[in-house]
Amino acid sequence: MFSRNIAFIVGINNYTNGISPLHTPVNDAKKLVEILHKKHGYQVWECLDELASLTNFKKFLEKTLPEQVTENDRLLFYFAGHGVALNGDDGPAGYLIPQDALLGDTNSYLPMTKLHDALSQLPCRHFLGILDCCFAGAFRWSSTRDLLTSPEVIHQERYDRFITDPAWQIITSSASDQKALDNFNLDSDRSQVGHHSPFASALLEALEGAADIYPLAKNGKPAGDGVITATELYLHLRNRVEIPTKKYRQRQTPGIWCLNKHDKGEYIFLSPGHKLNLPPAPPLDQSQNPYRGLNSFDEKHSSLFFGRTLLVEKLEDFVKAHPLTVVLGASGSGKSSLVKAGLIPKLRQDNTEKWCILPAIRPGETPLQGLNNALKNTQLPEVAAQNPQQNLAMSIDVWAKNNPNSKLLLFIDQSEEIITLCRNLDERKEFFQQILTAINAHGDKLRVVLSLRSDFEPHICDVGLKLAPEVINQLGTTVLINLWQSGRFIVPAMTRGELREAIEKPAQARVMYFQPHDLVEKLIDEVADMPGALPLLSFALSELYLKYLRRQREAQYRGITIDRALTQADYMELGGVMRSLTQRADKEYQKLVQENPAYDQVIRHVMLRMVALGGGELARRRVPLSELEYPPDKNSLVKEVIERFSTARLLVEGQDSEGNPDVEPAHDALVRGWQKLLEWKQKDEENLLLQRRLTTAAQEWKSQQQAKFLWHANPRLDLLKKVLNSENNWLNQVEAEFVRRSLQKRRNDSCRLISCVTGLILALSGLSIFSFNQLQQLKCASEQFQSDSMKVLGEFSINTVLNINPTSENNRVR
Numbered sequence: 001m002f003s004r005n006i007a008f009i010v011g012i013n014n015y016t017n018g019i020s021p022l023h024t025p026v027n028d029a030k031k032l033v034e035i036l037h038k039k040h041g042y043q044v045w046e047c048l049d050e051l052a053s054l055t056n057f058k059k060f061l062e063k064t065l066p067e068q069v070t071e072n073d074r075l076l077f078y079f080a081g082h083g084v085a086l087n088g089d090d091g092p093a094g095y096l097i098p099q100d101a102l103l104g105d106t107n108s109y110l111p112m113t114k115l116h117d118a119l120s121q122l123p124c125r126h127f128l129g130i131l132d133c134c135f136a137g138a139f140r141w142s143s144t145r146d147l148l149t150s151p152e153v154i155h156q157e158r159y160d161r162f163i164t165d166p167a168w169q170i171i172t173s174s175a176s177d178q179k180a181l182d183n184f185n186l187d188s189d190r191s192q193v194g195h196h197s198p199f200a201s202a203l204l205e206a207l208e209g210a211a212d213i214y215p216l217a218k219n220g221k222p223a224g225d226g227v228i229t230a231t232e233l234y235l236h237l238r239n240r241v242e243i244p245t246k247k248y249r250q251r252q253t254p255g256i257w258c259l260n261k262h263d264k265g266e267y268i269f270l271s272p273g274h275k276l277n278l279p280p281a282p283p284l285d286q287s288q289n290p291y292r293g294l295n296s297f298d299e300k301h302s303s304l305f306f307g308r309t310l311l312v313e314k315l316e317d318f319v320k321a322h323p324l325t326v327v328l329g330a331s332g333s334g335k336s337s338l339v340k341a342g343l344i345p346k347l348r349q350d351n352t353e354k355w356c357i358l359p360a361i362r363p364g365e366t367p368l369q370g371l372n373n374a375l376k377n378t379q380l381p382e383v384a385a386q387n388p389q390q391n392l393a394m395s396i397d398v399w400a401k402n403n404p405n406s407k408l409l410l411f412i413d414q415s416e417e418i419i420t421l422c423r424n425l426d427e428r429k430e431f432f433q434q435i436l437t438a439i440n441a442h443g444d445k446l447r448v449v450l451s452l453r454s455d456f457e458p459h460i461c462d463v464g465l466k467l468a469p470e471v472i473n474q475l476g477t478t479v480l481i482n483l484w485q486s487g488r489f490i491v492p493a494m495t496r497g498e499l500r501e502a503i504e505k506p507a508q509a510r511v512m513y514f515q516p517h518d519l520v521e522k523l524i525d526e527v528a529d530m531p532g533a534l535p536l537l538s539f540a541l542s543e544l545y546l547k548y549l550r551r552q553r554e555a556q557y558r559g560i561t562i563d564r565a566l567t568q569a570d571y572m573e574l575g576g577v578m579r580s581l582t583q584r585a586d587k588e589y590q591k592l593v594q595e596n597p598a599y600d601q602v603i604r605h606v607m608l609r610m611v612a613l614g615g616g617e618l619a620r621r622r623v624p625l626s627e628l629e630y631p632p633d634k635n636s637l638v639k640e641v642i643e644r645f646s647t648a649r650l651l652v653e654g655q656d657s658e659g660n661p662d663v664e665p666a667h668d669a670l671v672r673g674w675q676k677l678l679e680w681k682q683k684d685e686e687n688l689l690l691q692r693r694l695t696t697a698a699q700e701w702k703s704q705q706q707a708k709f710l711w712h713a714n715p716r717l718d719l720l721k722k723v724l725n726s727e728n729n730w731l732n733q734v735e736a737e738f739v740r741r742s743l744q745k746r747r748n749d750s751c752r753l754i755s756c757v758t759g760l761i762l763a764l765s766g767l768s769i770f771s772f773n774q775l776q777q778l779k780c781a782s783e784q785f786q787s788d789s790m791k792v793l794g795e796f797s798i799n800t801v802l803n804i805n806p807t808s809e810n811n812r813v814r
Contacts, residue, residue: 001163002126003072005042008060009033012081014049018103025080028132028200032078035207039272042076052081054098057110061118074126074267077119080200083133084109094135120261125166127259128230128267132173132199153215154227155281157511157564159268162229165517167265169230170257171237173199199254202240203233211236212271226276230267231256263517281511281564284549290506293542293649294535294581294666296334297341304509305341307494307502308334312342315489319343319409320353322487323443327451329491331619331668332532335451336413338491343449347409354406356399361410363417364622365424367431369658374410385430392434393441400445408442410435411449416456419463420612420619423696432464439483440474453619493531499524502534503541507566512548515565522568526577533577535667540580542649544570585674588648592641602637604680605730608688610651610665611681618672618681620665624656627695628663629733684730687723690716691730698738710738712745 011029013022026048036042045064047056069075082097086106095109102108119127154162196204211232212224234256242253270276282288290304297305315338319325329335340360347355359377361370371392372382380399384390399408412435422428439448452460461484465477494502503520507513514520523540527533547570555562574580592599606628612621630638642663645651650670653663665671672678681688694711701710711717720739723729731739 002074003070004074005036005040005076006069006073007033007036007042007044007076007078008047008065009036009044010047010052010079010081012049012052012097012099015082015097015099015101017101019082019097019101022081024195024197024200025132028080028196028204029078031196031204032200032207035204036076039208040269050099052098053100054108054110057096057098061115065118065122069122069124071123071125073124075119075122075124075128076267077127077129078132079130080132080197083131083135085135096131096133116259120168120259126265126267127168127261129170130173130203131170132197132203134174154225154229154278155511156278157281158508159227159278161264161513162266162268165265165513166261166263167230167267168259168262169267170259171230171234172255172257173197173237173241174252174254198241198252199237202237205240206233206236207269209271209274212274221277222274224271224274225278226271226274227278228269228271233269264513284510284512284552284564286546286549288510289542289545290510290512291538291542291545292337293539294669295649295652297337299340299344302341302345304506305337306505307498307500308338308342311338311491312346315339315343316346316350318489319347319447319449323439323447324483324487325447325449325489326457326484326487327449327489327491328454328457330455330532331453331672332535333491333493334534335453335491339411339413339449339451344409344411354403355409356403356406357409358411360413362413363415363422363431364656365421366427366656366658367418367422368427368434369656371431371434373658383434385427392438396438396442396446400442407445407447409447409449411451413451415450415452415460416619419456419459421621428463433470436464436480437470494534496524496528499528499537503537506541510564512545512564512566515563515567519566519568519571522571523577532669535669536577536581536673539584539649539667539669540571540574540577541566543574543580543584547573581669582674584648585650585670586676588644588650589676592644596637598637599641601728602634603641604684606638606641607665607677608680608684608730609691610663611671611677611688613688613692618678619668620671622654622656622662622664625653625661625663626734627699627732631733631736635733687730690719691735694720694731694735694738698735701738701741702734710742710745712742712749714742717742717746 009029009032011025011027013024013026015021029046029048033044033046037044045060047060065075079096081099082101084095084097086093086095094112095106096112096115097109100108119129206228209224209228211228212226213236214232215223215225217223234254237254292301292304315325315327327335327339344357347353347357356378358374361367361374364370368383368385375382375392375395378399381390381395383392383395396408418428418431422431435448438446461481464484465480500520503523504514523537527537544566548564548566551570552562575583589599589603592603609623609627610621612619625642628638628642629635642651642653646653646663650666651663652666653661656662670677694716697711711720717739720731721743724731724736724739724743729736
């Protein structure tokens, strides 16, 4: 707590030397002194009119305050009077006007920067400055950090941090380009506020308890918790001043700023007459982890999605203006989260347009099936390949007739899977045709958003142009290219401020903090200049939270309560952001191998199946659990690896578009960053290429159960035979059976061939013997014929010489 509450209150009405006098500052200051003294226990230095000279200002700032204020005090500084803002190199240069200032002589003014520097030298932990003067917002040029939003419920643990941590805040009555009103009736039925400025009137009522409105009244309990933070005070002032003054075209905009010394604290007033009502923070467990680890944010996690507010607004405007939006960024830049936890919730809350949002799809190996599932979940007609009467454009026709005043959003996440996972060229072509045709037909109603890794953009463009000839014929190549180019939305790296929000605010949502405070800066330093490091940062933060839970359980076992802090000691034990992921993977690997050396080979075989091959950097691959079914002696080990790695958040189990269970690395960062996996991949590159072809062929054979799908004639079969009989057998159950059947069929085919050849040889041999015998008989017959012919010829010749007719009756021999 604090030793003393001290206030330095300044009010000036009686300006001279050409400066017009004011009417309310002295009244404002006197009433504030009364409330601070009687209701908040403040010791007050009062400086009104002639006492508020420049000399006294300097004396008080340079001598009195440094001598009087201690580390355990808290200080309130209030100024009501004239202020002025002059143009400076870095924006408006603000000045407070002392009572004895000379009109136009800036040397007789008090620069706000000098006020800032003097106050910043004070040792107190809490400071609140309140400036009710024209151009008071010029003080903001001395601030560097945004203020936290005020929670509706202040838990006891958060209140303790508000008190413990430094709080250096400034509340201003007007912006750097606005005049503060001296006298204004906020409400027509409250004419008595005419004795005070609008800002002071709202301030006074706030400090008497009007600003203590959260939590709202419930179950017979009055509103409020007995605490008024500086943020709640500002919100009350804004609502009581800006809105009424805007209505009368005299807009005055209060502001709140944090000075350089501010950290996680809040300047606090206790609400007069209100008991403290600060419930304990909810207990924490694994389900309350404020960080997503390697997983992207989904729509349901939008309350923990911070750091991208401006980019989400830009993306919303961009999507509304473009039928196709290609969200491009490096792997790990937060593309998926930006759409799912940023854009989609924003569109659902849109009051100007009504949006129907299809379930997000990932192309996977069967992109058409994913598209159909999204349509079916929204009760829209499904598409059919090669059927012009049943395509996506027709489905949207049906939807548009029933929803004439709505727009439809289709989000295709991780579009690079069309190349890395979908191997069916016909399905790729059909998918591109369906999407592009629908965009062409419904550019006014349909919005298609793709998330795509930048390194895959050239491949996707080339494939899209090659596989969408019908759309190209309708639109022309130039129009299609322009559609893509105009739809490119680049996701930039997060700034340090955005990273700070993404780190701190999820912890604050769980009433947690970082110890020491500069741990946040160390985390930012590690990832600020590294593309695609968000998953690693998120994983490290998730691990810090889990380490806190372990410390909490140990403390509870010993009967001790520990602070809800993410600590530097745990951060160092993790090895920092960059080593946290690979260290976890190595740790799980080593634990399993120590239990059973056989896990070395099993982990290698399982993880290599989850590496996608082809195009750009390495990427993860979703693997159906059916592909990870192995022979019984190995299968139990495989299941244990999947379970342990999933528990360690290195793997994520899910379902494909048809509802079949699958598993994949939690992020590409694991595939690209785990050195052991990279070494395995480099060593087994050729086997992996063969494995991908074999897996597809084996699955096709299993579904068809036809011998024609076997690889009995494939030249790679001999290599697979060696794998099947080796100690490094990476074949799963279906692949092993496929190889055995292929080998058996090749043996059977070989046997049949040998039998046929043998039969043919024997047949040819028998034919040869037969032919030889026939030839011998023919030869004998030929020789006999020749002998008989010679005899006949001889007889014919003798008879001819003797002129004897052998057939004559008279010449017949008797």
